[in-house]
Structures are given as structure tokens and as C-alpha cells.
Amino acid sequence: MALSTKPYKGTRDFFPEDMYLHRHIFQRLSEVIEGYGYQPYDGPMLEPFELYAAKSGQEIVEKQLYWFMDRGERKVAMRPEMTPTLARMVASRVMELPKPVRWYSIPNLWRYERPQRGRLREHWQLNVDILGGESLWADAEILRVAYSIIAAFEGQKNIKIFVNNRRLINSVFKDQLKLSAEDALKASKAVDARDKIGEEAYNKQLVEIGLSAEQIATMEDFFNSSLESAQSKFQCEGLDELTSLFKILENHPVSQVLEFNPKVMRGLDYYTGTVFEVFDVSPENNRAMFGGGRYDNLIGMFGNQTLSGVGFGMGDVTLKNFLETHKLLPDVASHIDVFFVTGNEDAIAKAAELAEPLIAAGIKTSLSLSTAKFNAQLKQANKLNAKLAIILGENELKENSATVKNLSTGEQNTLSMPINLDELKKMI
Amino acid sequence: MALSTKPYKGTRDFFPEDMYLHRHIFQRLSEVIEGYGYQPYDGPMLEPFELYAAKSGQEIVEKQLYWFMDRGERKVAMRPEMTPTLARMVASRVMELPKPVRWYSIPNLWRYERPQRGRLREHWQLNVDILGGESLWADAEILRVAYSIIAAFEGQKNIKIFVNNRRLINSVFKDQLKLSAEDALKASKAVDARDKIGEEAYNKQLVEIGLSAEQIATMEDFFNSSLESAQSKFQCEGLDELTSLFKILENHPVSQVLEFNPKVMRGLDYYTGTVFEVFDVSPENNRAMFGGGRYDNLIGMFGNQTLSGVGFGMGDVTLKNFLETHKLLPDVASHIDVFFVTGNEDAIAKAAELAEPLIAAGIKTSLSLSTAKFNAQLKQANKLNAKLAIILGENELKENSATVKNLSTGEQNTLSMPINLDELKKMI
Numbered sequence: 001m002a003l004s005t006k007p008y009k010g011t012r013d014f015f016p017e018d019m020y021l022h023r024h025i026f027q028r029l030s031e032v033i034e035g036y037g038y039q040p041y042d043g044p045m046l047e048p049f050e051l052y053a054a055k056s057g058q059e060i061v062e063k064q065l066y067w068f069m070d071r072g073e074r075k076v077a078m079r080p081e082m083t084p085t086l087a088r089m090v091a092s093r094v095m096e097l098p099k100p101v102r103w104y105s106i107p108n109l110w111r112y113e114r115p116q117r118g119r120l121r122e123h124w125q126l127n128v129d130i131l132g133g134e135s136l137w138a139d140a141e142i143l144r145v146a147y148s149i150i151a152a153f154e155g156q157k158n159i160k161i162f163v164n165n166r167r168l169i170n171s172v173f174k175d176q177l178k179l180s181a182e183d184a185l186k187a188s189k190a191v192d193a194r195d196k197i198g199e200e201a202y203n204k205q206l207v208e209i210g211l212s213a214e215q216i217a218t219m220e221d222f223f224n225s226s227l228e229s230a231q232s233k234f235q236c237e238g239l240d241e242l243t244s245l246f247k248i249l250e251n252h253p254v255s256q257v258l259e260f261n262p263k264v265m266r267g268l269d270y271y272t273g274t275v276f277e278v279f280d281v282s283p284e285n286n287r288a289m290f291g292g293g294r295y296d297n298l299i300g301m302f303g304n305q306t307l308s309g310v311g312f313g314m315g316d317v318t319l320k321n322f323l324e325t326h327k328l329l330p331d332v333a334s335h336i337d338v339f340f341v342t343g344n345e346d347a348i349a350k351a352a353e354l355a356e357p358l359i360a361a362g363i364k365t366s367l368s369l370s371t372a373k374f375n376a377q378l379k380q381a382n383k384l385n386a387k388l389a390i391i392l393g394e395n396e397l398k399e400n401s402a403t404v405k406n407l408s409t410g411e412q413n414t415l416s417m418p419i420n421l422d423e424l425k426k427m428i
Numbered sequence: 429m430a431l432s433t434k435p436y437k438g439t440r441d442f443f444p445e446d447m448y449l450h451r452h453i454f455q456r457l458s459e460v461i462e463g464y465g466y467q468p469y470d471g472p473m474l475e476p477f478e479l480y481a482a483k484s485g486q487e488i489v490e491k492q493l494y495w496f497m498d499r500g501e502r503k504v505a506m507r508p509e510m511t512p513t514l515a516r517m518v519a520s521r522v523m524e525l526p527k528p529v530r531w532y533s534i535p536n537l538w539r540y541e542r543p544q545r546g547r548l549r550e551h552w553q554l555n556v557d558i559l560g561g562e563s564l565w566a567d568a569e570i571l572r573v574a575y576s577i578i579a580a581f582e583g584q585k586n587i588k589i590f591v592n593n594r595r596l597i598n599s600v601f602k603d604q605l606k607l608s609a610e611d612a613l614k615a616s617k618a619v620d621a622r623d624k625i626g627e628e629a630y631n632k633q634l635v636e637i638g639l640s641a642e643q644i645a646t647m648e649d650f651f652n653s654s655l656e657s658a659q660s661k662f663q664c665e666g667l668d669e670l671t672s673l674f675k676i677l678e679n680h681p682v683s684q685v686l687e688f689n690p691k692v693m694r695g696l697d698y699y700t701g702t703v704f705e706v707f708d709v710s711p712e713n714n715r716a717m718f719g720g721g722r723y724d725n726l727i728g729m730f731g732n733q734t735l736s737g738v739g740f741g742m743g744d745v746t747l748k749n750f751l752e753t754h755k756l757l758p759d760v761a762s763h764i765d766v767f768f769v770t771g772n773e774d775a776i777a778k779a780a781e782l783a784e785p786l787i788a789a790g791i792k793t794s795l796s797l798s799t800a801k802f803n804a805q806l807k808q809a810n811k812l813n814a815k816l817a818i819i820l821g822e823n824e825l826k827e828n829s830a831t832v833k834n835l836s837t838g839e840q841n842t843l844s845m846p847i848n849l850d851e852l853k854k855m856i
Contacts, residue, residue: 002731003478005520008504011472013517016531019468035787037764037794037812040447044439044550045473045506045536046494050431066474068496071540076436078473078506089441092433098811100797103444108473112499122472133797137776141795144784251781303430336465348565352572353679359463359576366465367569369528369561383526384465 010113010121016334022124024332025153025319026106029126032152036145038102038128043085045108049075051084054301064111078110082127082313083298090131091302100133101309118287118317126319129311131298136241139274139294140248142310146278146292147254149314153328159289161254162261163245163276166293168230168238169265172222176234177215187211187219188265227260238273245274264291272296274310285325290314337364337428339386339407341377343393350392354402354419361421363428382407387428390415438541438549448760450552453581453747454534456758457554460580464573466530466556471513473536477503479512482729492539506538510555510741511726518559519730528561529737546715546745554747557739559726564669567702567722568676570738574706574720575682577742581756587717589682590689591673591704594721596658596666597693600650604662605643615639615647616693655688666701673702692719700724702738713753718742765792765856767814767835769805771821778820782830782847789849791856810835815856818843 007013014022030040049067052060060080067077079085082105090101105127113119128145130138143161150156173184190205197205206216222230227246231239242260249255266275273294280289292312299307323329338358340351351367358365366384368377374391381389391403402415404427415424435441442450458468477495480488488508495505507513510533518529533555541547556573558566571589578584601612618633625633634644650658655674659667670688677683694703701722708717720740727735751757766786768779779795786793794812796805802819809817819831832843832855843852 003482003516003729004476005516005730007472007516008474008476009500009502011474013472013513013520014468014470015517015521016467016469019470022470023468031790032787035790035792036783037767037792039444039762040442040451041444042442042447042450044435044441045538046436046439046550048432048436054431066496066498068494070494072437074437085441088431088433088435089443092441093443098808102794110473122474137780137795137797140780141797144780148787248777248780252784301431302433334467339465349676352565352568352676355464356572356680359460362459362463364463364465366530367565369565369569380526 008121010115012120012122020332020334021320021329022316024330025316025323026124026126028152028330029106029149030104032148033104033126033128033145036102036141036148038104038130038145041086041089041103041105042107043079043082043089043105045078046070046076047079047085047088049077051088052077052080054084060111064113066110066112079107080109080111082107082109082125083129083311086127086129087298088302090307091299091305094299094305094307099131100138101129101131101307103131104128118315118321120317124316126314126316127311128292128313129309131307131309133309135273135294135308135310136244136248139245139310140252142292142312143245143249143254143258143276144252146276146290146312147252147257150278151253153323153330155322155326155328156253156257158280158282158285158322158326159257160279160281161258161276162264162279163242163258163274164260164262164264164266165238165242165274166266166271167273168234168236168242168262171234171236171238172219172262175236176218176222177211179211179215183209183211191223191263192265194263223262225262230260230262241273266291266293270295272308276312278314280322280325282326285322289318289322333385335364335385335387336366336381337387338366338424339377339381339384339389340365340367341374341381341389341391342368342371343374343391343397344371346397347371347392347394350397351390354390357421358419358424361425363421363425378405378407388424436549438543440548440550444762448762449748449757450744452758452760453744453751454552454554456580457534457577458532460576461532461554461556461573464530464569464576466532466558466573469514469517469531469533470535471507471510471517471533473506474498474504475507475513475516477505479516480505480508482512488539492541494538494540507535508537508539510535510537510553511557511739514555514557515726516730518735519727519733522727522733522735527559528566529557529559529735531559532556546743546749548745552744554742554744555739556720556741557737559735559737561737563701563722563736564672564676567673567738568680570720570740571673571677571682571686571704572680574704574718574740575680575685578706579681581751581758583750583754583756584681584685586708586710586713586750586754587685588707588709589686589704590692590707591670591686591702592688592690592692592694593666593670593702594694594699595669595701596662596664596690599662599664599666600647603664604646604650605639607639607643611637611639616695619651619691620693620695622691651690653690658688658690669701694719694721698723700736704740706742708750708753710754713750717746717750761813763792763813763815764794764809765814766794766816766818766852767805767809767812768793768795769802769809769817769819770796770799771802771819771825772799774825775799775820775822778825779818782818785849786847786852789853791849791853806833806835816852 271293275293277291294310699721703721705719722738
């Protein structure tokens with residue numbers, strides 16, 4: 001029986017047109033991020049299972065991790081996120097690395113998920129982290145970077161960046177609501193899911209956790225607070241940090257999209273200070289796109305050293321969906337500069353010879369390698385988005401010349417030999 | 429117990445300096461290959477197990493394949509080679525794709541191997557293929573591309589490209605030596621291993637296969653033939669093809685390193701015409717680097733369509749070892765253009781503000797985000813290979829200026845505000 005030509009469920013084939021887009025997007029992101037002094041890194045696709053067992057959320061490890069035993073009985077996993085690899089690599093050189101460490105990566109990651117819009121089993125994720133920088137300045141820098149990568153695609157008008165602080169959330173949950181750590185986690189998860197599950201289910205979950213009507217009202221009051229009103233109601237470090245952060249960023253364009261949002265939770269077991277989420281606020285694509293925040297001691301599981309940081313991760317599918325929705329996808333159609341059309345075997349030999357100096361001069365040059373009818377070969381040139389066809393027929397060979405055809409305008413001219421590269425470049 | 433910071437056996441971490449090199453090498457390769465009209469593609473890291481069971485060599489599937497059952501009981505494998513993915517993707521669009529299809533990819537591949545020089549469990553492999561092009565012209569083009577990627581790093585003086593033809597080998601094994609298909613396969617494997625196992629073991633293997641002294645002498649006579657002498661002894665299509673191929677390429681620089689070598693086998697079950705191996709012929713690194721050849725009907729396992737082609741694959745470890753041996757590794761040290769040194773919190777705020785227009789102008793700009801002593805911050809700037817330090821101390825803030833220090837020469841100057849970007853660029 002014939003094998004299927006479909007890729008494995010939840011994964012994508014990247015045909016040339018997909019690759020050009022994928023590559024263009026990540027090259028642009030890299031340029032912007034390297035502008036801020038960030039350096040690229042990468043790690044292996046497989047990591048020891050323990051790396052995730054120790055650090056990743058329970059849901060990822062139990063339900064979404066691709067893991068197996070290798071032929072040497074080592075338990076290995078395909079990376080579901082990049083942070084554990086980042087931690088391992090930084091820990092291995094923590095003493096030598098100049099601080100702050102500014103690193104970014106664009107790994108492909110694997111999660112066993114039910115494929116749906118924006119969620120696939122294999123996706124690429126931009127990871128940007130700054131480690132060992134003083135708090136707030138580093139937080140502010142990461143927000144500037146997050147803003148700038150969206151602005152690089154002219155998408156800044158479609159987003160808001162919602163900011164919160166985990167010290168503030170902890171203070172409200174623990175000090176005001178007197179919730180246990182366990183109940184606080186449950187409540188934060190309910191808040192995270194609120195938009196998805198609806199008001200009724202949300203309230204039901206809070207009651208199930210054991211929150212009283214009064215506690216629910218206090219929470220709701222908190223969620224409806226502005227930064228100013230929160231400050232009069234709750235005194236805590238988190239609020240001071242938030243206020244300073246907004247102050248630091250007030251002259252940067254990011255301030256135009258930055259908004260305090262006490263509902264931003266981002267899971268309770270990882271982040272420790274600033275947390276943020278970049279939202280597409282347009283009616284047609286209203287959704288959280290990506291987020292991040294500050295975490296303490298990334299490298300604790302590797303020994304006694306400590307290093308805290310702030311960072312974010314953004315998936316390629318999310319970004320492409322965003323750019324597509326807002327008609328911001330860059331036009332990166334593949335093209336060939338010159339396509340040689342050949343009338344016989346001698347013409348193919350001639351074309352191969354003529355092509356070399358063109359290629360060396362940076363002109364993308366393709367040969368039909370065929371002696372089919374000129375129209376068939378020109379059709380092929382058009383399919384490849386070739387700009388010029390250089391036609392070598394019997395007459396041309398006899399006269400030691402070539403016919404050059406502009407494939408957009410249809411204009412034809414005679415090209416004398418040897419080909420003048422400067423002239424040819426002008427025609428492209 | 430603390431977790432190990434080592435990567436999984438046989439894999440590599442790519443720290444920024446490794447990434448800059450890796451990226452530079454593959455960008456250069458991509459430029460050259462796209463110059464010849466080749467287009468990039470990529471596929472998923474996981475493929476159905478059956479894809480390899482059907483096409484890859486037995487050794488790969490039985491001993492080297494990383495495979496497992498996913499949570500939905502699908503048998504999946506981490507790609508050990510790219511050709512099956514290429515076949516699957518091309519088969520899915522075989523009718524629409526303009527021929528010849530010129531595609532290349534730089535996937536990371538996985539094989540369970542005992543790690544040794546040049547062989548790792550995860551490596552990146554450049555794959556270049558042309559499909560549906562007329563024989564020999566396409567073969568010649570692939571050889572030109574193989575030559576050009578080595579020449580792009582100035583390595584062409586250190587290589588030979590040994591060429592053979594499987595029709596010729598088949599003719600000698602089947603028609604001259606009267607070997608069965610099975611014995612021919614065994615004999616070809618012995619020839620492949622000859623340099624590694626030595627003459628004694630090689631001869632022993634031939635005797636074990638059942639070759640007579642006369643047969644061994646005929647084989648040896650064949651292996652010592654030049655193209656001309658072979659032509660007088662053996663008449664077959666393969667020899668005519670080889671002769672035409674050398675003729676086609678006689679005016680291209682590749683002809684300076686191209687050599688007929690009847691010992692090049694490249695496995696009996698895959699290639700069907702031209703086969704070649706690129707050798708490092710220098711005494712210090714004498715080894716086969718990579719190779720390829722012509723194959724029939726890549727896509728047969730997906731249905732009734734047929735498409736043949738020619739291509740090659742080259743591993744990143746092999747290429748890096750080659751470039752290192754010959755001192756051809758490009759110098760791609762990472763660098764920062766401008767590093768801001770700051771005396772107090774106000775200076776950090778000022779630096780963050782001053783940095784933005786620099787970054788927007790394409791100047792790689794990093795902030796210390798610290799108020800440590802200037803010497804400590806300058807040390808950090810040096811570690812990052814920064815070209816200029818812009819120092820903002822109390823005096824500078826008071827006078828609304830900055831001190832700019834060239835970190836190679838030590839020269840210091842006063843920089844007036846606002847920063848003139850053109851002036852600054854001249855200093856970098």
C-alpha cells in the first residue's frame with residue numbers, strides 16, 4: 001500500500017514559500033533583538049527527562065511531554081520549552097559569563113496537544129531572557145524588546161501589553177484573602193481560565209475552592225482597580241515595583257500600549273515579580289499572544305549558585321496568525337533572477353557556462369536543463385517567479401548572442417556576448 | 429542531588445560563539461546554493477516510522493533510529509536522514525511543482541551512534557537535490573554546487589571529488605564477475621570498508637564471499653583502471669555517462685578536482701547512476717567528507733508517479749572539522765557596538781533613553797544596567813567585545829554630555845548631546 005504524504009499530526013511541512021516567510025520573520029526578529037545586545041544560543045532537541053521533571057509544570061510533564069527510553073536505557077525527552085535548557089547551559093558557565101547575560105533562541109519545541117488554531121505539536125518559539133540584571137531595569141528592557149519586535153512588523157497599534165506583579169497578587173491572595181498557597185493556586189487558575197469558561201463556571205469554581213461571598217467581592221474589587229486605586233487599598237512591594245516600572249518606561253513608545261491589569265496571573269509556581277501578557281486587542285483576533293515575567297534563581301537545581309532573570313517566549317504560529325489577521329505579513333515570494341531557456345544540448349552546455357559568473361556575482365540563476373519547447377520552458381520560468389529569461393536557441397548560438405526577455409513586461413532584447421554583468425543587473 | 433549541566437550524550441550546546449559560527453557557515457552555504465536557483469524547505473522532526481522502514485538502510489532502522497510510540501499509539505521516529513521527508517513532500521505536490529525541482533535543506537538529524545570524531549547523535553546536514561532534471565546535466569550541476577560550497581570557504585585546494593557510476597559497477601560485478609546481487613552487495617561493502625579494515629581483512633572478506641583468485645584479480649584490475657583504460661576493457665552505459673560527464677564539466681573549475689575513481693561504491697541499494705565522494709586529500713585530514721549521486725524514482729512508495737534525481741548531503745561536524753584543519757574557519761566573533769557604563773540610577777534611565785535611537789539605527793547597543801565601579805563595568809564591556817563604551821557618570825549627567833571610550837585603543841573623547849548618529853557610527 002502506498003504511504004501517506006501527510007506530515008505527522010500537529011506538525012507542518014515547510015515548502016519553499018513557507019520557508020521564505022518563516023526565515024524572513026525570524027531574521028527580522030533576530031535583528032531587532034540583537035540590536036539590544038542579545039546573543040543567540042541553541043541546545044539539543046533531546047534533554048534528560050529529569051530536567052523537565054524538576055522544573056516544568058506538572059501538566060506539561062504528565063500530559064504533554066514526548067519522552068522515551070533510548071537504546072542505552074536513558075530516559076530522554078523532546079524539549080517542550082526552552083527555559084530548562086537555558087538554565088542548564090547558563091549554570092554550566094555561570095561564573096565566566098558577563099552579567100547581565102542577554103540571550104535569545106528560536107528552538108522548535110514539542111508538546112503532545114490536540115492540534116487547534118495557534119497550537120501545534122511542533123512549533124518554533126522565540127525565547128528572550130536577561131539574567132543577572134538588576135530588577136526593574138531588566139524588566140523594563142524586556143518590555144521594550146517585546147514592544148519592538150511587534151513594532152518591527154508595524155503591529156504595535158493592534159496590541160496592549162498588560163502588566164501585573166506577582167508580589168501584588170501574592171499579597172492580595174495571602175494577606176488580604178487569607179488563602180492557603182494551595183487555594184491561591186486554584187483561584188489563580190480559575191482567574192486565568194475566566195474568559196474561556198465564562199462567568200458562571202468561574203464563580204462556581206471560586207465557591208468550590210471555598211471562597212466566601214466577601215472574599216469574592218474583595219477579589220473582584222482588586223481586579224477592577226487602577227494602579228492608583230490599588231495603591232490606596234493595598235500596600236505592598238509589588239505595587240511600588242509596578243509604579244516604578246511605569247515611571248521608567250514613560251518616555252518609551254511601549255508606554256502607549258502598557259496597561260496595569262490585575263487579572264494577569266501567568267501561573268503561580270514560576271514567576272516572582274513583574275508578569276506581563278501581550279494581547280491582540282483587535283475585535284477580530286482578541287487573544288493573549290505571548291507573555292513572560294521575572295523569575296527567581298533559574299539555576300538552583302544545578303547547584304548552589306543563584307541567578308534570577310526576566311524573559312518571554314513567543315510562538316511562531318501565534319505571530320503568523322497575528323500578522324495574517326492584520327495584513328502585516330511581509331511579502332517574501334521566492335524568486336529567481338535569471339532563468340536559462342535552451343533549444344538543444346549545446347545550448348544547455350552554453351547556459352551552464354554562462355551561468356557561473358552570474359551566480360558568482362550574486363544573481364540567482366536557474367537552468368531549465370531541458371530542450372522542450374520554449375513556451376513550456378517559459379511557463380516553468382514564470383512558475384519560479386523568474387525576473388528574466390535568457391533564451392538560447394539555434395539562431396542565438398549561431399550568432400553568439402542571446403535573447404533576454406523580461407517576464408513581467410514581456411519586453412525582449414538581444415544580449416551580446418560576453419554578458420555584461422552591470423547591464424544585466426540593471427534589467428533585473 | 430544537583431542535576432548535571434552536561435548536554436545529552438552525543439549532542440552539543442551552542443553557546444553564542446558556537447551559534448555565530450554555525451549560523452555564518454550555513455548562511456554562506458545558503459547564499460551559494462540559492463545562487464544556483466535552489467529553494468529552501470524543511471519538515472517536522474518526527475515522521476511516521478514506516479517512512480524509514482520503507483526507504484532507509486536496514487542498519488539505520490535497526491540500530492540507529494530513535495523511535496517510540498506516541499501517546500496515541502502511533503509509531504514515530506526522529507528523522508535520521510532528510511531524503512524520506514523530501515520524498516514525502518515532493519510526492520504530495522509532484523504534479524504542480526515546476527521541474528526540475530531544486531530544493532535544499534539544513535535539518536538536524538538523529539542517529540544513535542557511539543559518539544566519535546565527526547559522528548554525533550545530533551548533527552545538522554546540508555541536503556541538496558535536483559529532481560526531474562535530465563540526467564548528466566543535473567549530475568553536472570550537483571557537482572558544480574558541491575565544488576562551489578567548498579570553494580566559498582577557500583577549501584577547493586584541499587579536496588578531490590572522486591566520481592564513479594553505478595551502471596559501471598553493476599556491469600563489472602554482474603556481467604564480468606558473474607556475481608549474484610547478494611554477493612555483489614557484500615563485495616561492495618568490503619570495498620567501502622577497505623581503507624578502514626586493511627588489505628588482509630579485505631582479502632579475507634572477498635574469499636569468504638566466495639570470490640576466486642581470478643575474480644579478485646579482475647576486480648583489482650578494474651579498481652586500478654583509468655577512465656580510458658576502463659573503456660577499452662569494459663563496454664557499458666556507465667562508462668559512456670562518465671565520459672560525457674567529464675566532458676560537460678571540462679571548462680568548470682570543478683574539473684581541476686574531479687577524478688574518476690572506480691572504488692567509490694556508496695552502497696548498492698540506493699544510487700543508480702553517477703556516484704561521487706568529496707575527499708579531503710590533505711595528509712593531516714585524509715578522509716571522505718561527503719558524497720551523493722543519482723537515484724531512481726524517489727517517490728515510488730507514495731503511489732504511481734515517478735521522479736528521479738541527484739543530490740548530496742553534508743554534515744556540519746564534517747565541514748567544521750575540515751575548515752578547522754585547514755585554518756579556514758571564518759572569524760565571526762560576536763560583538764556589541766556600544767556598551768553603556770552607568771554611575772547611578774539616573775544614568776541607567778538616561779542610557780536606556782539614549783540607546784533606543786542607536787538600536788533603531790542598527791547599532792548593537794547593550795546596557796550594563798549596573799551602578800558598579802566603572803572598571804568593573806568596562807571589564808564586562810570587554811568580555812562582550814564591545815567596540816565603544818559610553819560612560820555616563822555624575823559629571824556627565826550634570827554637564828549633559830557623555831564620555832566615549834574606544835575599547836581597542838583606549839582613546840577617550842567627550843560626546844555631546846544629542847548623540848550625532850553619523851559621528852558615532854564613524855567611531856565604531
